[in-house]
Amino acid sequence: MNVPALVTAHQLRQREYLLRITRAMTSRLDLPSLLRLILASAAEMVRCPAGMIVLREDPTLLGRPMRPPENQARFQVRAIYGIPTKLLPAFQPLLEDIHLTKPDVATDYDEVAVSSSGELYIRDLQARVRLVEQRLGGVQLGSVIALPLLFEDELLGVIYLFGGDTSFSQLDWEFLQGFADQAAIAVRNARLYQQLAQERSVLATIIEHTADGIMILDPDRRVQVINQAMAALIGMAPYEAVGKPCHQILPLQNVEGTNLCQEDASLEPGSGQSFRCEGDLERPGGGHISLAVTFTPIFDENGQLVYIIVNVMDITRFREEEETKSTFVSIISHELKTPVAIIKGYAQTLARPDAEWDPETARQGLQIIEEEADRLESLIDTLLDVSRIQAGGLRLDIADVDLRRLLERLVRDYATQTDKHRIELDLPEDLPIISGDEERLRQVFTNLLNNALKYSPEGGVIRIGAWVEEKPRDGKSRRRVVVYVADQGVGIPESELPNIFERFYRVDSSLRRTTAGAGLGLFLVRAIVEAHNGEIWVRSELGKGTTVFVALPVEEASP
Secondary structure, three states: OOHHHHHHHHHHHHHHHHHHHHHHHHOOOOHHHHHHHHHHHHHHHOOOOEEEEEEEOOHHHHOOOOOOOHHHOOEEEEEEEOOOHHHHHHHHHHHOOEEOOOOOOOOOEEEEEEOOOOEEEEEOHHHHHHHHHHHOOOOOOEOEEEEEEEEOOEEEEEEEEEOEOOOOOHHHHHHHHHHHHHHHHHHHHHHHHHHHHHHHHHHHHHHHHOOOEEEEEOOOOEEEEEOHHHHHHHOOOHHHHOOOEHHHHOOOEEEEEOOOOOOOOOOOOOOOOOEEEEEEEEOOOOOEEEEEEEEEEEEOOOOOEEEEEEEEEEOHHHHHHHHHHHHHHHHHHHHHHHHHHHHHHHHHHHOOOOOOOOHHHHHHHHHHHHHHHHHHHHHHHHHHHHHHHHOOOOOOOOEEEOHHHHHHHHHHHHHOOOOOEEEEEEOOOOOOOEEEOHHHHHHHHHHHHHHHHHOOOOOEEEEEEEEEEEEEEOOEEEEEEEEEEEOOOOOOOHHHHHHOOOOOOOOOOHHHHOOOOOOOHHHHHHHHHHHOOOEEEEEEEOOOEEEEEEEEEOOOOOO
């Protein structure tokens, strides 16, 4: 028998097998599947009955900021061959004190294997193997091979092969060392792929769940990625937006700043700055929203544009707040200045030392001062109430309220204040007592009656009426009183009806310039009604008048 020829043939078969397995390993990026292939291939090469792969924990996959020192590295079993899972705790001694270099202070470390990248040392390996065998109830592991998975001086893990009755030759060792070097490269690639997949998953989760709208554009400025928040802003499903030009997805109007979504927008190569613009977007269902858009171009190392990250924020509320502040300053300054100027003017006139006023003239001047002071006090009270509402601090003093008595007294007080209007009261005899804050409800109906008088300058009938009805609520039928105040005045355009209860909003009409008001009355009225768990709505027709309805719940008596 030609022994050298047999050895050479055996080596050739091993090399062919190694080449085939190496190709298979390089094509796999799923780490668990790859580890099973590596371990099974290594065991079959040298006919081992059992083995396992232990890997060092990868902090980049665990979210740890730093890699622990070498002597604190932790290893975990990641693949097994011929070993039942329930027996794995017995192999714990083989997962400790694994080093690439022999510690200077210790002498009881065994050199287990040498590869092209370095040496692997494990303290008292044989003693550990005996301990494992004891834990396994006397099962003999036989010869043990520990192969380091080394990549550029980094210990990724160890392949353990347990020979049982099989003995390993020097050729087996050399062959397995070469195999382990190839396996380490495959493990490293799989881990990099796993890390990349994890980072992409985290990035996708961040993009998808961020509150702001986000798009990613390609160099041609077509949408590649769009999150749900952005899709909601533009009123389009994400799959409909992908692939479309940005200027079709985000057709901004009244743009201020640099809008890279415009077809003619230029971008200098290699520019690392971000660009910002603001504009209005018309929603598919009607209405407009205001958006702030930030464009961040990303370039490669050659200065070529790779993609553009677009961050979109809905600033409609902020713009409305700015407009509200501006309106507040304008209206309040006017409404406050007018009574203050009148009070000051009459006070200075009455106080002139070079004039003597008869009692009637002085009385009229003082009466005007008192009226303007009352107007000023009313405006201040209204502002305080609005502030309390905004802060959630509007409190009600709940008691039984006789609506009939309240409305009759209100009509009696106002009947003497106008000679152009006729105020009529139309109330049912069985108008029930309700629970509420009588002073606040008086404020509601006083405001509505004032508006009815103010916006029917030509006079006419103002009717205050009520009825009782059943209204479904919370799956039950609830009684409520509906009170209405109707006038025959100028009316309100239909397009403005949804806005009349907003702060500082005043109907755009010729009377707006000649009637005093800060646009807070109906806002306060709605807040008081809703605080009573009630409902308010308006019907109006231009030139024919307006009717305001207030519905208040009737508390059922306890049996």
